[in-house]
Amino acid sequence: MIEPNRQGEVWVFAEQEDGSLHEVVLELCGKARELADQLGVGVGVVLPGRDVQSLAKPLFTHGADRVYLVEDDRLAHYQTGSYCRVMSTLIEKHRPQIVIYGATPLGRDLGPRVASTMRAGLTADCTDLEIQNVTDPRTKVEHENLLLQIRPAFGGNIIATIINYDWWPQMATVREGVMPLKEADTSRDGELVRESVELDESVLALRLIKRHIEPRKVNLKGARVIVAGGGGVGSKDDFELIQHLAGAIGGAVGASRAAVDSGFIGKEHQIGQTGTTVRPALYIAAGISGAVQHRAGMEESAKIVAINTDPDAPIFSVAQYGIVGDVKKIIPMMIKAIKEKQ
Amino acid sequence: MPYDSIVCVKQVPDTANVTAEAMKEDGTVNRAALSAIFNPEDLHALETALEVRDAHGGTVTVLTMGPPKAAEVLRECLYRGADRAILLTDRGAAASDTLATSYILSQAIRTVGHYDLVFCGRQAIDGDTAQVGPQIAEKLGVPQITYLERVVDLDENVIQVQRNIGQGWEIVEATLPVLITVIDTANRPRPCAAKKVMRYKRARAMTELAGEVKDDLPEASDKQRQAELERRSRSLQDRGLMIEQWDLKRIGAELERCGIAGSPTKVHRIQAIVLTKEGFTEIPPTEEGVRQLVHELVVDRTWG
Numbered sequence: 226m227i228e229p230n231r232q233g234e235v236w237v238f239a240e241q242e243d244g245s246l247h248e249v250v251l252e253l254c255g256k257a258r259e260l261a262d263q264l265g266v267g268v269g270v271v272l273p274g275r276d277v278q279s280l281a282k283p284l285f286t287h288g289a290d291r292v293y294l295v296e297d298d299r300l301a302h303y304q305t306g307s308y309c310r311v312m313s314t315l316i317e318k319h320r321p322q323i324v325i326y327g328a329t330p331l332g333r334d335l336g337p338r339v340a341s342t343m344r345a346g347l348t349a350d351c352t353d354l355e356i357q358n359v360t361d362p363r364t365k366v367e368h369e370n371l372l373l374q375i376r377p378a379f380g381g382n383i384i385a386t387i388i389n390y391d392w393w394p395q396m397a398t399v400r401e402g403v404m405p406l407k408e409a410d411t412s413r414d415g416e417l418v419r420e421s422v423e424l425d426e427s428v429l430a431l432r433l434i435k436r437h438i439e440p441r442k443v444n445l446k447g448a449r450v451i452v453a454g455g456g457g458v459g460s461k462d463d464f465e466l467i468q469h470l471a472g473a474i475g476g477a478v479g480a481s482r483a484a485v486d487s488g489f490i491g492k493e494h495q496i497g498q499t500g501t502t503v504r505p506a507l508y509i510a511a512g513i514s515g516a517v518q519h520r521a522g523m524e525e526s527a528k529i530v531a532i533n534t535d536p537d538a539p540i541f542s543v544a545q546y547g548i549v550g551d552v553k554k555i556i557p558m559m560i561k562a563i564k565e566k567q
Numbered sequence: 568m569p570y571d572s573i574v575c576v577k578q579v580p581d582t583a584n585v586t587a588e589a590m591k592e593d594g595t596v597n598r599a600a601l602s603a604i605f606n607p608e609d610l611h612a613l614e615t616a617l618e619v620r621d622a623h624g625g626t627v628t629v630l631t632m633g634p635p636k637a638a639e640v641l642r643e644c645l646y647r648g649a650d651r652a653i654l655l656t657d658r659g660a661a662a663s664d665t666l667a668t669s670y671i672l673s674q675a676i677r678t679v680g681h682y683d684l685v686f687c688g689r690q691a692i693d694g695d696t697a698q699v700g701p702q703i704a705e706k707l708g709v710p711q712i713t714y715l716e717r718v719v720d721l722d723e724n725v726i727q728v729q730r731n732i733g734q735g736w737e738i739v740e741a742t743l744p745v746l747i748t749v750i751d752t753a754n755r756p757r758p759c760a761a762k763k764v765m766r767y768k769r770a771r772a773m774t775e776l777a778g779e780v781k782d783d784l785p786e787a788s789d790k791q792r793q794a795e796l797e798r799r800s801r802s803l804q805d806r807g808l809m810i811e812q813w814d815l816k817r818i819g820a821e822l823e824r825c826g827i828a829g830s831p832t833k834v835h836r837i838q839a840i841v842l843t844k845e846g847f848t849e850i851p852p853t854e855e856g857v858r859q860l861v862h863e864l865v866v867d868r869t870w871g
């Protein structure tokens with residue numbers, strides 16, 4: 226735990242894999258910039274790895290003022306112990322007021338270990354962050370400019386706002402795809418700060434034997450339009466209708482877990498709590514009931530069209546347009562109507 | 568060689584199945600109407616530990632922190648083959664955030680004594696934080712391996728685990744002791760064994776027993792109740808059916824690190840998600856209706 230430090234920077238942990246930055250890092254830089262401007266402080270990014278200096282540039286153009294570069298051969302592959310040592314050493318040294326991580330499998334492995342080491346708080350899977358003054362209802366003390374850590378909880382049925390009065394830094398993991406990726410400002414530059422951190426055997430307890438990375442085939446995050454099919458589509462053959470509609474409007478194909486589990490389409494298309502979180506301009510949900518775990522990954526979409534035979538399906542409650550009907554009839558009608566327009 | 572495992576399990580409200588009955592008039596969730604279940608991924612953690620024991624020998628101890636009712640999940644562990652069950656219950660533990668919870672559980676694990684492996688489910692469905700496992704590992708000063716998909720090898724105190732890293736997998740190796748979190752694709756949890764159900768359905772923790780005595784003897788004096796409680800607990804004890812019950816004192820926990828006092832994060836506000844029908848247009852399922860919809864989406868530039 227560090228004492229509240231009002232001059233402390235807003236920090237982002239830069240997740241990278243084999244020399245390429247995880248997309249979420251640049252999303253977080255944009256958000257950190259916003260928070261830091263409100264607080265009148267700088268944005269710092271911690272970048273550990275081997276030969277990763279070239280990654281500093283995009284961090285600067287996306288909002289970082291300072292990049293803390295920690296290069297060491299033993300940091301080539303992520304492991305909890307060594308990366309946790311890097312984060313906690315630098316946090317103690319520079320005393321940032323806020324530290325955010327992507328809520329990726331890696332960020333969710335690292336964040337809690339750092340929080341426990343620092344005896345600080347950590348809020349998982351935030352979908353928004355804000356700065357506000359908060360009065361502690363118990364002590365009546367007003368705390369200026371706290372970080373509001375906003376996240377869905379209880380299976381997505383409630384939204385909780387979490388704060389941390391004085392066991393700083395204030396830390397959160399943030400879901401991928403929820404903070405808009407801002408455009409790079411190529412005129413921005415910043416300061417590269419080289420740091421070295423002592424790594425002993427105790428923090429290098431894991432030996433990597435083998436690793437298999439699947440290429441990312443679908444780009445659901447970047448899609449402006451997503452057509453998603455669910456269990457109600459009925460069969461793998463009928464799921465081609467979803468692909469045809471997506472093709473007709475130039476959208477990406479999404480799916481509910483039921484569709485994935487039934488083998489209609491690969492898991493990389495799954496949207497929801499255990500899949501990808503998306504917020505396209507248009508989301509068409511066909512034969513999807515709208516279970517909370519699915520809604521958690523798509524309800525931020527700007528417009529939602531739902532097609533379902535059951536007029537009481539929960540998906541209708543988050544949709545702007547609803548069609549009570551059979552996907553096998555409605556989708557061909559939509560394809561036809563689109564072709565007419567073009 | 569045999570390995571001793573400790574599995575942390577949790578009883579949670581069934582947030583995945585929010586039924587119509589659990590919704591209140593205003594569209595918010597009535598928590599009391601949700602059934603309490605065994606946290607799904609904890610069942611996979613238990614299964615992993617049982618498989619290690621079946622293959623190598625050793626013991627499986629299950630540990631839960633929660634209200635007296637949480638003993639229900641411990642019985643379910645016994646039905647599946649756990650060797651020892653511990654209920655950690657104390658008012659001082661209420662309202663703990665993940666940091667305080669992991670401190671308390673780590674103290675309990677130390678109190679159990681020897682262990683080679685600690686298993687947790689990746690996350691609990693009421694909070695979905697996935698923080699408690701890694702934080703227990705840090706408190707115990709042991710390495711963590713998160714998101715186990717498969718135990719590849721376990722030999723001479725060295726374990727190899729295949730872990731899911733989102734976009735693929737990796738196999739890592741560590742020397743025991745380690746803490747491992749398990750995901751739901753790791754295995755298929757075994758069902759309860761009928762014989763064990765017959766045997767352990769009477770297993771009780773002291774606090775449960777006290778509640779039952781109170782219900783059974785509403786007219787009795789405190790002294791009579793105490794005598795009855797002692798009689799019943801002795802009888803269960805003799806048959807190996809007392810679930811161990813610990814409090815914060817028993818595990819040597821510093822009170823200022825537990826409950827609200829030990830929690831850096833505070834809940835500032837809770838908003839129920841109210842599913843509204845605001846701005847909703849129903850489109851008739853006809854050619855004309857669909858054409859109209861496509862037209863609207865083009866006009867407001869949603870697509871194109």
Ligand SMILES: Cc1cc2nc3c(=O)[nH]c(=O)nc-3n(C[C@H](O)[C@H](O)[C@H](O)COP(=O)(O)OP(=O)(O)OC[C@H]3O[C@@H](n4cnc5c(N)ncnc54)[C@H](O)[C@@H]3O)c2cc1C
Binds near residue numbers: 458482501516534538
């Ligand atoms: C821990 C956990 C995590 C989860 N994560 C996810 C996740 O990331 N993503 C996800 O999607 N789910 C997830 N789920 C599963 C989720 O709870 C639901 O089971 C799932 O979303 C259901 O998918 P579905 O609505 O497509 O299928 P179903 O529940 O089978 O619903 C099918 C729907 O289609 C309608 N229908 C049937 N026939 C037709 C037809 N011919 N035309 C039109 N409509 C029709 C039905 O009325 C129904 O509403 C998770 C669950 C758990 C417990």
